[in-house]
Amino acid sequence: MDLTRRAAVKYSAALSITLGAQTACAKANNSQLEPRFADAVETARRLKSGELDVEKNLEATIENAQKINPKLNAFVTTTFDEARAIAKTKPQGIFGGLPFAIKDLNDYHKTPTMHGSRAYKDAPSLTQSQFLNQVDKLGIISIGKTQTPEFGLTGTTEPLLTGPARNPWNTNHSTGGSSGGAAALVASGVLKMAHASDGGGSIRIPAACCGLVGLKTTRGRLIRPHMERDPRTDISVQGVLTHTMRDTAIFLAVTEDPNSVLPIMELVTDANKKRLKIGYCIESFNGSHIDDEIKAEVIKTADILKSLGHEIIPFTPKIDAKSIENAFMLLWAAGAASGVDEWAKASGKKPNPEYFEPWTLYLAQTYAKRREEFPKALEVLGNLQKNFKPQFLPNFDILLSPVVATTAPKIGYLSTAIDPELHYARIVEFAPFFTAIMNASGAPAISLPMGQSKSGLPIAIQLASDIGNERALLELGFELEKANPWINRKPQIWAE
DSSP: OOOOOHHHHHHHHHHHHHHHHHHHTTTTTTTOOOOOOHHHHHHHHHHTSSSHHHHHHHHHHHHHHHHHHHHHEEEEEEOOOOOOOHTTTOOOSSSTOOOEEEETTTBBBOOOTTTGGGGGGOOOHHHHHHHHHHHHTTEEEEEEEEESSSGOOSSSSOOOTTTTOOOOBTTTTTSSSSHHHHHHHHHHHHHHHEEESSSTTTTTTHHHHTTOEEEOTTTTTTTOOOOSOOTTTTTOOEEEEEHHHHHHHHHHHBBBBTTOOSSOOOOOSSSOOOOEEEEEEOOOOSSSOOOOHHHHHHHHHHHHHHTOEEEEOOOOOOOOOOHHHHHHHHHHHHHHHHHHHHHHHHOOOOOOTTOHHHHHHHHHHHHHHHGGGHHHHHHHHHHHHHHHHHHHHHSSSSSESSSSSSSSTTTTTTTTTHHHHHHHHHHHSSOOSHHHHHHHHOOOEEEEEEEEEESOOOOEEEEEEEETOOHHHHHHHHHHHHHSTTTTTOOOOOOO
16 A cells, blocks of 8 residues: 555654654653663664664664573574664664564565464565555664464464563563564563564563553554455554553554544653543453452552542443354454465465464364354454444443453463363463453553562553544553553563
8 A cells, every 4th residue: 555645744744743752752751761771762862863873782782682582582583684784774764773673473574474383484575564664664673573473373472383482571481472572572671662463462462471561553543464354354453562651652653554544643742631531340351260469450550540530430341251252263263264274275285283283273173164153253343343332431431451361371381282272261261352352343452561460470451442542541551651660670581
């Protein structure tokens, strides 16, 4: 999709607003940061001003990556030499010269796209998406592709192709998924920000597991990588994982799709003085158990918001959770079947466990058995979008909830190599549709790292708002970031 002249003007305007606000932002929320805790905005400012040299900063990042990646297994491919060549050109843009990484579900330049799958080992990139073309214009320098589970199909990053990505807070634990490699690199300080995507929680779950900010935008806010796909089934959105609200807000401002049917939102730089009605929910939508520490963090956040003058209302949505879960499961299965079928047609080979993981094959087989139910599933998910506000935001502006039911599980617990039905039971228990509901409905939601467990693992909360209302989430996120700062928390593995 080429940008129209009108769209290009809108994009340039958003970029100008961002550039004008960058200096003010750098003096605001995070001005007290030590250099090692500088976020993407502050680092980009230093690169632009010459306080940091682009090539030297890149070399320092590569050195950290080489030192830390053996402990985290976050990269699937590194492109250090290519990055060095780009650094010599002194890239321009809002994040000019900032080291970055791309999730390995997306074609990017000439880097292989393996989709976390043995079937696609060393497969070449084909066509780069318009979204990543936009990202290139920001001036980022990619140093590689990050780990993801096979086809991004689950909430942990433990692909058989390359082995598990490890959580820098405790390397015996999962990073979450499917943007788990990106989360490990940002949480450990190797990168200030990294590309991610979210089709059922794949930005927010890793953010929750690794102590980061993760925004899932309204469907259609950003350019979809696969514009040819049916938007009813293509529920994944693109984005980033970051340390700070301003990084998330600025990235969104400069990557909004100027041709979207949604009004351009433009840059959010701080909290809003308007007080909101906020419903908070500590019970799962599907009856899964929520750990006491997770519930306590939601209640603590509700108390903070109440102390800031917001109206807090206990609320649990009344929905047909089983029907929605069945519909989402079939959509999940259809995605797996599509990936497997596409490979089979291109390779002329029959899908089998040599190439695909048990979980992926199980999903593909599930779709084959239940294909005739798919139209009904789309109807259920379509009704969820139509009825989102009355069901989830009946009398208030924001829904506060957990992201997941527990802290990051130990590696192996959610392995895709275990019995698929056991994997399904465990993944639905761990991520009981707080996140997936927002993908199915198209509504925006954000994960914020509000606390830590007794064992030292991050605990997050989710804020969700009505379709198209990311602004409320960002403004409230800025307010919580000031009231409950998280920037100076440091995991066990950190890039000094």
